[in-house]
Amino acid sequence: MHKIWAVMRREFLEKVRTRAFVIGTVLFPVLMVGLTVLPILLDRRETEPKRVAVVDGASGDVGMKVTEALAASRREGTNGAARYSVVRVPARERVEGVRDSLIAITGVHKDGVEGLDGILVLTDESVDGGRIPYLGVNVGSMADMRKLETELQTTLRQERLRRAGIDVFTGMKASRSVDVVTSKVTAGKLTGESGATSFMLAYVMGFILYFAMLLYGVQVMNSVMEEKTNRIAEVLASSVTPFQMMLGKVVGVGGVGLLQLGIWGSTAMLVTTYRAPLARLFGASPDALTAVKLPSVRPDLLAVFLIYFVLGFLLYAAAYAAVAAMCNSQQEAQQANTPVTLCIVAGFMAMFALLNEPSGSLARTLSMIPILAPFVVPVRYSLAPIPIAELLLSMALTFGGMLLVVWIAGRIYRVGILMYGKRPKLSEIWRWVRS
């Protein structure tokens, strides 16, 4: 026991001390904070209003109204900075000519004179049809276009109501859209989460599982490969059994994985808890950040997640260790691990398959397949309740599958780790497993 402990501790400490671990552990939270704060900072910096020309070829005062509405539009998160600087160009009968001459100065910055960012073309036809041409440099920006659409929609809807002789206030009230407001109920209790947040939680969890299996599985593989190519395996094999060696590797790297995930997880918690002060620190308005309600992770969900994480990690790490034991070089192992990696990708895909119907028969079947269950079950559990009997059966099957894979991997490892030369054929590997 003392020896296995020594093997595990060495693996853990050596991994934690590597530059890759330190950089990875620090970089990820920095990236997370960056991704939260950067958009605000960038948005704030962009205080220059967009220069828009409204080519007004429509009858009545629609052009005027649109121009006023755009000019009144304010940028969020700032102290009333204008979003647009608008010029109305009256162009009855000459719409196309005016438009073309304006195109010539759009997106041109010359001799200190700045050109237009975009041209909005209003005609009776476009106002009635609700399809308004906008020609500009920023048409690729989804956010810009959505803002513009919202402004136009409100203004034009009021204009149409007026033309139809309907009181604007009554009309707007009548045409208000309908949303289903979701609240998740779990085990007879209101969780206070909306459907969107619970979906987000499932998605994030699935991604972490996929990412962690792949990342730490490959670390186990590389670590075994190092021991084999540097012939340390032989020295160790004279002291501990190959199975203990493999176990030490897997548990050591697993510990590193849990530590790293723990650090990342708690950083994410801190960042989201203190996002309002954080936003203020960067001079942004906190409202933009706190608008979304974050999902809370229930203890039972966390337990299911951890159980399946451990089961899945043991299964896949053992498989990766066996792959490394049969190979002679890093390059060889990179190719030979494809079947294992494909299983992990299949698990990731399976999660998407069940997002729409987390309690359907497909989801129930996938939960019983040991190589897929570690991905499928936690995601399912976060979306909809799973009957306790079904959950226990899935855990038992996954546990059994894990034991089988570890046993087979141990047999392959035992022979492979001391074998050099050409890569064994499948028939030979089968013989190692049976002997």
Next chain:
Amino acid sequence: MYQNAIELDGISKRFAGHTAVRKLSLTVPRGGIYGLLGPNGAGKSTTIRMILSIILPDEGRVTLFGGEPASRGLSERIGYLPEERGLYPRMLVAEQLTFLGEAKGLPRKRARALSAQWLARLGIADWGNKKVQDLSKGMQQKVQFIGSLLHEPELVLLDEPFSGLDPVNSQVMRDVVVEIARAGRTVLFSTHIMEQAEKMCDRIAIIARGEKVVDGRLADIRSEAGGRHVALSFHRNQEGAARVLADRALVHRVDDYGASAEAELAEGAASDELLRALVNADVGISRFEVVEPSLQSIFIAKVGADAASAPATEDMAHA
């Protein structure tokens, strides 16, 4: 106290396609230095691995320490230096050694203290904080050597311990080996360099192609090999010398090492007859001595020149 440190009873090991060791029986008594000799590919490393239970024999039995069946459970009493160096390249030397000690069951503190002692003893105390990958091959060999002795094993198995070492470092390690043997512990080492074994071992076994050729006390093997041997050197007229040595009435067999040779006299021939013939051939004799047969010569006689000489000379170049 037990009498025999190692007993091999008819052990065999087959790998896909060939037999590495065939029905090998050996007895290594406790205390002293035992040499396992043989050309490359003779099965020396496979035999050592079976003694360590790293691999298991297909047939036969290995017993250690006076009758205990070999198993990994005994590993704490055995030290092992593998032929290929096995160290983590990115680990610090001191930590590496501490880990190797722990893997042999030493408590962490004790392992750390012992490794510092050993580093100091081999004169590389200030290397403890270097990474293994920054050391020369010879230095790594020293570190590995310490790793195999840290837990004070009563049986030490060294697979080709002196290959690739310069004479100074080689001597340092040889002194340690001799000291261990004097203390009543057992050292078994394998080599294909006969001169080394000749200087250090009290007992040897020669194996070739997986089978034992001869084993026993070195002195007994020498006297048993019998025959009268003459060691000679000359510095001119190679052709004349070759003609004399080819005379089967005088010389039964000759091992020509180039500048020197070892000749076994033919039955009925006297050494002075050979000397007279050589003087007449005017070869410029610088040495002519009646000797006991050298291990090299016994080895060649038993195994055959082609099996023995090629790898030996190749490696002696960098010894």
